[in-house]
Structure formats: C-alpha cells, structure tokens
C-alpha cells in the first residue's frame with residue numbers, strides 16, 4: 150500500500166490584501182500540510198504546482214519553504230512536485246534549486262517509484278503549446294502509477310485540457326491523476342481512472358468560500374496489478390478565519406444596517422468580505438471597512454454589488470463574443486499610444502503570460518529611450534500598465550483565481566482581489582524603471 154499526501158496551490162508569497170499576515174498564512178498552511186505528512190509518516194508528499202504565488206518569490210518566501218522542506222527531508226519523506234503557471238520561469242525552475250539541494254524531486258516522464266507506485270509529472274503547459282505534447286512516459290514495473298499535473302482539466306469547472314485525450318495518448322496506464330491549478334477540490338472518474346484536485350491550502354480569492362485542505366491518496370494492490378484500488382480522502386486545514394457577509398439592503402437601509410449585520414459576527418483576526426446587494430442608501434465601503442477593523446478584523450473588503458449591477462446594465466456587452474466586447478469597451482476608454490501598445494501586448498496570444506512582464510518592461514524602456522514617454526506622463530502610463538495587466542489576467546483562463554474575473558469584466562473589485570500583489574509589484578517596477586531611466 151502506498152499512502153501519499155497530495156497538495157498544491159500553496160501560493161507562498163501571496164501578500165493578499167497587501168497584508169503581511171496573509172502572506173505568512175500561505176506559508177503556515179504549507180507548514181501544516183508537511184507537519185501532518187511527517188506525523189502520519191506518509192510515503193511521499195506530492196505537490197501539484199503553484200508552490201509559489203509568483204515566479205519571483207522573495208527571500209523570506211524561499212527561506213520559509215526551504216525550512217519546511219528540510220523538516221520533511223529530515224523525516225525521510227520525499228517531496229515530489231511539478232511546476233505551476235504562477236511560479237514558472239523561463240530558464241530554470243525554483244523546483245530545480247530545491248532538487249539540487251536534495252530537498253525535492255521534479256516529476257517528469259521518468260517514473261519515480263514510491264513504495265509500490267510509480268509517479269510521473271506534467272508541468273503546466275500553455276494551451277497554445279499543448280498540441281505538441283506527446284504524453285510519452287517511460288515504462289515502470291511498479292504495481293500502480295499516477296500522473297501529477299498542473300492545469301485546468303476536464304471534466305471540472307473551467308476545464309480546457311482534455312483529460313480523456315491525456316489518458317488515451319499517454320504511453321503509461323495511470324490509476325490516478327493528481328491535479329493542481331483549480332483551487333476547488335473535486336474528484337471524478339474518467340475512463341476508469343480517478344482524477345482529483347486537492348484544492349488550495351489558503352483562500353487565494355473571495356470565491357474560495359469552503360474550508361481548505363488537501364488529499365490523502367492510497368494505492369492498494371490486489372492480486373494483480375490491474376486490480377489496484379485508489380482511495381482519495383480529504384483532510385481539513387486550520388486556516389485564517391474568513392467571514393463572508395452578504396448584506397441585502399431593503400429600501401431606506403444603509404451603512405447602519407450593514408454594520409449591525411457585521412456586529413453579529415466574531416470578526417477577531419478574520420478576513421471580512423462584505424457583499425452588498427439589494428436596494429437602499431449609498432454606502433461608503435471605506436466606512437464599513439474601518440468599522441470591521443475597529444472590531445478586530447485583520448482586513449475587510451466591501452463590494453457594493455448594486456453599483457456593479459448598475460454599471461453592467463449601462464455597458465452593453467455581447468457575451469457571445471467577449472473579445473469584441475473588450476475591443477468596443479477599449480475604444481471608449483481614452484488610452485495613450487503607449488498604453489494601447491501595452492494593451493496589444495497583453496492581448497497578444499503569442500506572448501506567453503510568463504514573458505509578459507519582461508516584454509512590457511522592454512517596450513516601456515524603448516519608449517523612454519525614444520523619448521516618447523515624458524516624466525509628466527509617467528503617472529498616467531504607470532496606471533495604464535497596471536490596468537492592462539489586470540486585463541491580461543482576465544485573459545489568463547488557465548488561472549482559476551482569475552477565471553473568476555473573466556465572469557465579471559465590469560467588476561473592478563474582483564480584479565483587485567485576485568491581483569493585488571501583482572499590481573503593486575508592477576507599479577513599483579515600472580515606477581523604478583522610469584526613475585532609473587530618467588535620472
């Protein structure tokens with residue numbers, strides 16, 4: 150029998166809501182999973198990608214992960230992983246660094262046998278490059294086999310990577326496919342193979358309401374190898390408290406009503422997310438947010454859905470052709486030539502998401518050199534980079550956090566929630582570049 154802890158979408162380094170505490174939470178969740186694996190003496194920890202939120206984790210994130218991996222290593226439990234879309238870099242991968250330190254194994258086309266099970270890996274591959282995949286895996290002589298992969302696979306929500314095709318074209322017969330990318334845990338059977346998402350270990354977006362956890366997957370061999378039984382169980386994690394308040398206001402109701410709703414919850418150290426719907430008086434989000442933090446909340450965010458609904462009604466969007474809708478809306482927005490150029494880059498499918506930041510930096514630098522960006526224009530253009538980056542994320546359908554945003558293009562708040570860290574970073578980078586180049 151092989152018993153594996155299947156985790157993923159840890160997103161270490163995510164400074165959600167600009168909160169250093171939240172950043173620490175993501176590492177804490179990883180630490181919990183690993184502590185459980187050590188306590189249970191699991192045969193291996195399998196990580197299905199997105200260990201880091203960003204392809205440029207900072208030193209505290211790297212040091213934190215190293216220290217956790219060392220504990221696992223000291224307990225003699227192997228850490229086997231693939232690369233997710235959030236952390237993927239051109240050049241080498243962070244995972245290769247951990248492997249070179251003897252703290253991890255990067256799964257791929259060659260089997261890594263743990264007890265009675267052969268494990269293989271498939272890193273995240275952008276949709277445009279998937280036709281080139283041959284799904285050739287070296288053979289094994291273990292009793293069972295599992296594929297670990299990162300992407301949005303069918304038959305689950307947002308699935309754009311066909312699991313049946315993967316299973317049919319693979320040169321190895323898999324008993325299970327252990328997935329990462331979709332933050333919602335779920336399990337399905339495809340052509341007699343168990344396919345499962347372990348879910349994220351901390352809430353990376355407001356849409357992740359259910360409790361977080363990870364999978365424990367056991368492979369039990371019967372009389373013959375084709376009688377392998379796969380058992381998938383979930384284990385819950387003790388994560389940061391999130392308080393979701395849906396405040397539906399009746400006519401004449403306003404901030405006071407929202408505050409009295411809030412007062413009925415224990416807000417201590419919690420992330421408080423308030424959705425206002427219905428009718429009633431205008432409400433200032435900042436006022437509600439301070440009310441919540443004064444009552445002990447770690448952070449609070451208010452979304453007034455009533456405004457969003459009004460905006461959505463005012464903008465006529467043809468959802469049958471979202472690209473056209475975006476083009477039309479863009480033509481109504483006053484963007485400078487530079488911003489428009491950056492927007493083109495963001496929407497260009499030929500530019501891989503992971504290269505986007507560099508390409509935009511390159512383009513801005515060219516413009517600075519050519520003198521077509523002035524110091525005065527900087528603020529405007531920095532904002533534009535910011536905005537177009539959000540738009541870029543909207544296009545990133547391979548990303549579950551952002552898939553949420555795709556549904557609500559008129560919703561600026563959503564984009565904000567999922568991308569706060571990225572946005573700040575981008576603004577910083579661009580501002581820095583501008584200053585350096587001008588002085």
Ligand SMILES: [Mn+2]
Pocket residue numbers: 158199233235330331
């Ligand atoms: Mn993820």
